[in-house]
Amino acid sequence: MKNLYFLFLLFFGSVIMNGQNCLCIKVEDDISSDFERPVSIVLDNQKNYCWDKDIVLVKKNGIETEVVPFQIDHNQKNKIWFKHTNEPGVKTTYCFTYKKNLKNASLFNYILDNGDLKVKFGDQSLIHYRYEMKLPPEGVDKLYQKSGYIHPIISSKGDTLTRIQPPDHYHHYGVWGPWTRTRINDRRVDFWNLNDGQGTVLFKSFKNIMAGSIYGGFVAHQEHFNLTSKKGTKLALNENLTVKVWKNNNPNQYFIDYTTKFSSPLERGILFEAYRYGGGLGFRFKEQWDKENCEVITSEGKNRASADGTLAKWCIVYGDASVGEGITGVLFMSHPNNRSHPEPMRIWPMNANKGRGDMFFEFCPIRHKDWKIEPQKSYELNYRMLVFDGKITPQEAEQHWKAFAFQPLLEITK
Numbered sequence: 001m002k003n004l005y006f007l008f009l010l011f012f013g014s015v016i017m018n019g020q021n022c023l024c025i026k027v028e029d030d031i032s033s034d035f036e037r038p039v040s041i042v043l044d045n046q047k048n049y050c051w052d053k054d055i056v057l058v059k060k061n062g063i064e065t066e067v068v069p070f071q072i073d074h075n076q077k078n079k080i081w082f083k084h085t086n087e088p089g090v091k092t093t094y095c096f097t098y099k100k101n102l103k104n105a106s107l108f109n110y111i112l113d114n115g116d117l118k119v120k121f122g123d124q125s126l127i128h129y130r131y132e133m134k135l136p137p138e139g140v141d142k143l144y145q146k147s148g149y150i151h152p153i154i155s156s157k158g159d160t161l162t163r164i165q166p167p168d169h170y171h172h173y174g175v176w177g178p179w180t181r182t183r184i185n186d187r188r189v190d191f192w193n194l195n196d197g198q199g200t201v202l203f204k205s206f207k208n209i210m211a212g213s214i215y216g217g218f219v220a221h222q223e224h225f226n227l228t229s230k231k232g233t234k235l236a237l238n239e240n241l242t243v244k245v246w247k248n249n250n251p252n253q254y255f256i257d258y259t260t261k262f263s264s265p266l267e268r269g270i271l272f273e274a275y276r277y278g279g280g281l282g283f284r285f286k287e288q289w290d291k292e293n294c295e296v297i298t299s300e301g302k303n304r305a306s307a308d309g310t311l312a313k314w315c316i317v318y319g320d321a322s323v324g325e326g327i328t329g330v331l332f333m334s335h336p337n338n339r340s341h342p343e344p345m346r347i348w349p350m351n352a353n354k355g356r357g358d359m360f361f362e363f364c365p366i367r368h369k370d371w372k373i374e375p376q377k378s379y380e381l382n383y384r385m386l387v388f389d390g391k392i393t394p395q396e397a398e399q400h401w402k403a404f405a406f407q408p409l410l411e412i413t414k
Contacts (some may be wrong), residue, residue, distance in 0.1 A: 004301040013300050021414075022050040024095040029086040029408035036083040036248040037403040038214055041410045042282065043078045055083055056102050060093040060342055068094065069104060069213035075164065075394050083213045083248075084408065091411075108216030108245065110209055115147075119216045126245055126254060126387075127153050129218060130173075130291040131203045139168055143194050147223045148203035149173035150243070153330075155250050157389045159323045163183075163284050167354050171195065172284040172360070178224070179259060179366075180278035184236060185272040189226050191236075192277055199236070207240065217244040224262075229363050237262050237373075252389040261380045272371040276309070276346050281383045283330065286322065291350045293355025294319030294329075299401070308349055309367065311342035314401045315391055317361050328389045333362060333401045337384035369375055385413070 010050035025041055043050075057070040086092055110116050115132030118125045129150050136144035143187065144165065151174025152160040162174035171194040178191035178201045196351040207219040224237035238263040247254045258281060264270045272279060284331035287292070296304040298312040307315070313336075318329030334343040344367035363383060365371065384404045386392070392400075 016286050020098060022052075022055065022096040022098065026411045026413055027084055027086065027092045027094065027408050028090075028411075029084070029092075030214070031086065031402050031406060031408075033380060034139055035399060035403055036085050039408060039410065040073065040081045040243075041412065042076070043080060043412070050096060051164065052098055052389075053099055054100050054102070055096050055125065056104060058097050060094050060095060066202045067099075069107070071212035071214040071227070071228045074208045074210045075219070080229040082121065083214060083246075084168060086408065097188040102254075104213055106212050107247070108211045108213075109344050110211050110216055110218075115184045117218055119211075119218070119243075121216070121245070121247055121254065124156075124359055125154060126176075127256065129220065129243065129244070131142070131206070131220070132391065133202075134164070134173075136165060136170055139164075141195055143197050145171040146173055146194065146202070148176070148201055148220065148241075150175035152289045153256070153385075153387060154411050155321075155323075155328045155389050156254060156323070157323050157328070159286075159321050159327065159389070161286055161387065166284065166287065166358075168358070172282075175258075175281070176201070176285050177279050177282055178273050179237075181275040182271040182273065182278075183273060184226055184228075184266060185268060187228055189228055189236065189270075191224055192341055198226075200227065201239070208396070210244070214244040214245045215244040215257075217242070218281075226289075233267060237264050250382060250388075254387055256385040258383045258385065261378060262373075263378045266375055269375040270379075271321075272366045272373065274366050274368055274370050276364065276367055277362065278364060278366050280330065280365050280381060281385075282344070282346075282362040283317075283332070283385075285319075285359035285361070287321050288356075289319045289359045294359050295353055296361075297397075298345070299394075299398065303346065305350060308346065311340075311344055312379060313342050313405075314397050315345060315347075315361065316358060316394075316397055318341055318388075318392070319359070321389065326389065329387075329390050330361075330398060331386035331397050333386070333404050334363050335384075336405050338365060338373060338381050338383075340367075340369070344368055356399070377414055 059066045069080040116128040139344040151162045174347040204221040223241040225237040226234045241257040244257040297316045319327040
């Protein structure tokens with residue numbers, strides 16, 4: 001037994017030697033891109049023998065080395081995240097190395113402030129998640145009160161892109177995704193149109209709040225309540241919403257990864273009926289945008305006038321910046337594993353809101369087809385948003401989508 005322990009020390013002992021490699025990861029990618037993206041790998045037992053408070057991650061480019069940040073997953077402690085750039089077909093090597101006096105500094109942080117979880121990069125707030133109840137404006141029906149949504153989303157240059165409680169649709173809340181036409185047994189329940197008093201979606205608790213070198217974010221438990229039951233308020237869906245915010249090497253961009261996992265405790269489950277609104281990822285844009293100053297480009301070449309109801313892998317929504325001059329917007333990406341992909345969209349037509357043409361976008365997986373949610377079965381939808389100042393070309397959008405949709409091959413080596 002002592003001899004076996006000695007062999008372990010001999011094999012893994014380099015971790016205590018300054019500048020020596022502990023273990024390495026080879027990454028092979030078919031996607032040609034200069035864009036950074038987060039990748040992850042599970043280290044299994046390797047992390048138990050190969051770790052130290054002074055460990056750093058080094059990217060090897062021939063004889064040159066570059067220290068890159070990494071982050072331990074908050075839900076899975078042997079899972080490591082780091083950002084990767086590549087050349088197609090070329091294996092890139094990253095090694096964990098012991099280097100004294102070099103620290104893996106946290107770049108993201110958060111604060112809980114007056115009912116909002118504020119995710120920050122350095123000193124700048126990027127997104128807020130509302131965990132306390134937001135009351136409607138004075139004189140508006142209390143049915144419109146809500147928690148469990150994202151607002152504001154703020155661009156890198158400080159432009160607020162989202163809007164809540166607009167007078168034309170008081171039930172609109174920044175970024176959110178309640179289901180609209182559903183059936184529980186033989187009863188219709190609408191979780192979207194709050195003023196009907198049939199259903200609502202509310203924050204329950206935080207399962208995790210994350211802040212590190214690669215991303216900041218949270219896992220929120222949200223509850224979808226049926227308000228029509230004769231036996232009182234009943235839970236219809238449990239949802240875990242995971243949101244991760246991360247930066248690439250462009251100072252005018254950042255990403256939001258948005259994953260919803262949900263299940264129904266109901267004995268007979270719940271039916272999501274086909275409808276032009278509901279679920280997925282809904283985004284109400286800022287008041288300043290109308291038909292004169294915002295536009296749409298989809299992966300299939302559709303524009304604002306033609307995109308509604310069509311399918312897309314990705315969609316760019318952009319318009320005039322409110323802060324300074326120029327363009328700002330969001331690139332929305334749907335994952336290939338989603339229930340409907342390419343995914344149907346709801347994009348308000350040019351004559352929305354009595355001809356004003358405000359901007360609303362949604363990836364809507366039930367737009368053209370019902371979805372039966374079986375009892376106690378888990379379902380998942382994944383989206384990525386790129387928030388940008390400046391412009392995104394269709395070619396860049398396609399590369400960003402591929403980086404989201406297809407993960408590289410990672411291999412652990414010594």
